[in-house]
Amino acid sequence: MSLHTQTANLLLITTETSESERLLGGLREEGLASKSVSVPNADRLAETLTQRGCDIIICFASDRDLDLDAVLTAYRKLSADVPLILVTDGDTDAGLTIKARRAGVRDLVESGDSERLKLAVARERSDLFRRREADTLSGRLKDCEQRSLEIIEVTSAGVAFIQDGLHVETNPAYLGLFGFETKDDVLATPFLDLVEPAAQKRVRDILRVNTSQITSTPIEFDLVCRRTDGSPFGAHLLAAPSEFEDEPCLRLILQTNASSPAPNASNQAQGTGNEIGLISFLAEIEAHIGNERLVDRDFAIFYIRIKNSADLLRDLGLTHALELFEEFAKTLVEIIAGTGFLARLGDDGFGLIVDDLGAFEAKSLAERITSQARLPGQRRATNDTAADCEIGYFLVSDRAAAAEDIVNAAHRLCIGHDFSERNHVPGQQPPTSLAARVKQEVEDEDGDVNIARKIEYALHNDQLKLVYQPIISLMGDNQENYSVLVRLLDEEENLLEAKDFIGPAIRSGLIEEVDKWTIRSSIRVIGEQRKAGHNLSLFVNLSEDTFRNPSIVLWICDCLREFDVRGNWLTFQFQEELVVGNLASLSKLVETLKKIKCRVAINRFGVSERPELILQGLSLDFVLLKPSFAQGLADDADKQQRLLQLATLAKEFNVKSIVTGVEDARALTVLWTAGVDYVQGNFLQRPSPTLEVQA
Structure with a gap:
């Protein structure tokens, strides 16, 4: 809405209602005011302004029954930006003017001068709405700056802020690019020292230019940089003016050239x-x-x-x-x-x-x-x-x-593997009947195409549904933890469970879209439930395709910001069988997720022979033991011993243990004795589209 068409809500302070109605009628005719409220004194002024949403105060100082000093005192204590106009009688003395100005009064208007009052209200209305617009833009700017800093922290490009040729701030990728161990090391190093001599003149020219003289379009060129160990590498530099802690500076973004030779590669x-x-x-x-x-x-x-x-x-x-x-x-x-x-x-x-x-x-x-x-x-x-x-x-x-x-x-x-065994080559599937293998591949392909079509239909027509299974604490935790599962409703209204479509989704390249839908929907649900007063936390699984995408964390940050949700209300879990082959990838991802306060869990824990290596390699919050541990647990001493070992191991690394697949009451006693922190299973409650724990 244009500032010229917005109307103001008025708060009138007077005991003379007839005079106030006369002035208000004139303001309404001019389109300057819409709603108004009258009060006889300044008692509870701040509360009235907040409850009634008033924009401008008009105080009738000419009212003999009004305590003007009390009004000015109350106005001085206001924290809200609400302009005050005084309507005075004709013989205003200098003392009243000085007292009003000191209290922050915006204007003094004589009671008979309706045109002057209209001009004053129009001016204050316009100034007020412009100040509010400026405050909104300032808030958005700070949000953008904060968002930029969050992105800088997780981006793979090296980013540095430079003042007078020196580093004032860098991101982790920048440190890794040059081989610095800590941020303190690079803050004491001039940027020119990290550039090969051939490129120093051009870099020096950029550093010498006042940041206000650099256009908003980044200056970019290729150069050769030097690591702390002296080895060179090619990089693409983008330089643009920026601010850091309200001080002008130069922002540098460095991206390595994939084609640049690695040091000493020839040997x-x-x-x-x-x-x-x-x-x-x-x-x-x-x-x-x-x-x-x-x-x-x-x-x-x-x-x-x-x-x-x-x-x-x-x-x-x-x-x-x-x-x-x-x-x-x-x-x-x-x-x-x-x-x-x-x-x-x-x-x-x-x-x-x-x-x-x-x-x-x-x-x-x-x-x-x-x-x-x-x-x-x-x-x-x-x-x-x-x-x-x-x-x-x-x-x-x-x-x-x-x-x-x-x-x-x-x-x-x-x-x-021993490659001398010619029938079992590393990287290849064991030999099988060619006809049987071709038949199986054709059947799988036909089935995948059919399921992939159902998945695409569900994604485009909002036919994916979330269901929830509670994770119950055995130690008295009051957190409302739920594991998130996905269901698919196809064109014929058939409900497919995850086991029916996740495999084809992975093979057809649609799993990342399914994961993104699940993540965003889960974050939206958390936002709604938290606003309703529920202490909700959701566990969401990430597939291999999704967690290999380096931009997934930025996408998660966008979703958290969109629904005003904190990262620690969300737990991302990975299948243990995928961890061993992706330990380096997951280590970087987990570190980044921790920066935005998200929690991390390993699902189907206990599959590998040495699970302690996973606990050593990743900073985890939870481990969810594979469901087979809970099956027949009460009658299987070996399972009980193994479960006790895993629960104890998790405690040694300060990680909470969750046993899934609990199907009978007898298992609960064993789990509680073993020191397991949480349990999940159909015996407690089957997956449900609602977030209420059933009795």
């Missing part, structure tokens, strides 16, 4: 510098991955390990064994001969990246390397047919995990 295949070799290998993986962790071109990762290296070190001694490993490395370089990017990742391990390989080509390359990469003949065992190395390979396509996770996957396949 890695020959086996020099294992640590640098790993760094360059990880950098090469990242160069294959674009925005949103999407793979620009498919590639294969091979991990090649010298077989029985520990025995060779023991039998031949350190120096002779290392010489042997060096000879093997040279042989490997000759075999690869430009096939891909090769790096030495350890004394006995090598990494290889090859583009555009399918499963069949990767298998053929692994077989060729295994048959040809041999230790020097005079130092090998006499069995000439045995392979001298082990290989694991991992095909990367679609959305990729962190580079560390990709390397770890290939390494696990290498150490977990």
Whole structure:
């Protein structure tokens, strides 16, 4: 609405209602006032203004029965921005004018001058609404600034604020980019010291320019920067004027060039510098991955390990064994001969990246390397047919995990399988009947297409539904915790459970859309329930595709802000079987989720042989034990012992334990004795579309 068309609500302070009605009628005719309320004195002035939503106060100082001093005193105590106009009699003395001005009165108008009063009300109305608009814009600006700082904290680009050439603030990605351990280290370092000499003149020119002289369009160019260890890297710089703590400064955004060479990469295949070799290998993986962790071109990762290296070190001694490993490395370089990017990742391990390989080509390359990469003949065992190395390979396509996770996957396949067994190649499915496999793939594809169509229909027609299952505390916690489950209503009004459509959603690439719908809907429900006075907290599962998306946290922040929900009212949970293969990716994600105060849980906990490694690697709030632990628990001593071990282990890491799948009352006694914190299951309550715990 235009400021010129807005009307003001008036508060009239007078005991003479006839005079006030006359003046009010004139203001209404001019469209300056809409509603009004009259009070005989200034008692409870602040309360009246708040309850009645008044914009302007008109006090009739000419009213002999009115205590003007009390009005001015009460007005001085107001915290609200409400202008006051005094209507006086004709013989206003200088003392009253001074007293009114000191109290903050905006204008004094003689009682007979209706035109002057109209002008005064119009002016004060316009000024008041403009001040309110300015306050609103100021609040929005502060929200935007806060939002920008939150985004800066979680973005993968390096961001720094520079004043007089020095760092005044940086984000974690900036520290990692240059290799600083703490923020204090970089705050004492001039930005020019982090730039190669060839680019220093251009950077110096930008730093010398007053920030007010830089246009709002960022200045951007490519340059070469230098890490704390002296190694160079290419980056793209964007510089723009900004403010930090109300002081003008320069905001720098640095993004590494994927094509920039990794330090000392040329020597890695020959086996020099294992640590640098790993760094360059990880950098090469990242160069294959674009925005949103999407793979620009498919590639294969091979991990090649010298077989029985520990025995060779023991039998031949350190120096002779290392010489042997060096000879093997040279042989490997000759075999690869430009096939891909090769790096030495350890004394006995090598990494290889090859583009555009399918499963069949990767298998053929692994077989060729295994048959040809041999230790020097005079130092090998006499069995000439045995392979001298082990290989694991991992095909990367679609959305990729962190580079560390990709390397770890290939390494696990290498150490977990013997490639000499030709019927069981690492990275491949065990051989089955070709006809049976083709038939199964066709059936799965047809079924997935049908379910994918139902999912798309549900997403576009709001046919996904949330149901909730309570998580009950055994220790007297008053938090209202619920696990969120998703149901799908198709075109024929058939209700599908998650187990019926989640698999096809993953295979058809729709799981991220389902997850986003679930997250936003859950946050909206939390906002509604919290406003209604319920102490609600929801547990939401994230799939692998979703948590690999680096922008998912920013999207979560938007949802939290949209519905005014705090992060600690939301718990994100990950399946344990996905954690081991994505530990590096999840470690970064969990750290970021903690920054926005969200809680983190592992679902189906207890599957891995060494669950303590997960508790050590991730900062968790909860572990949800797999449902099979609760099945027949009261009669199974082994299960009871294992459950006690897991609950005790969780307590050692200050993590709350939740047992799911509880189906009978006898299990509750065992769980309480074992020190389990929470329970969940159909025995307590089946999933329900309502958020009320049933008796």
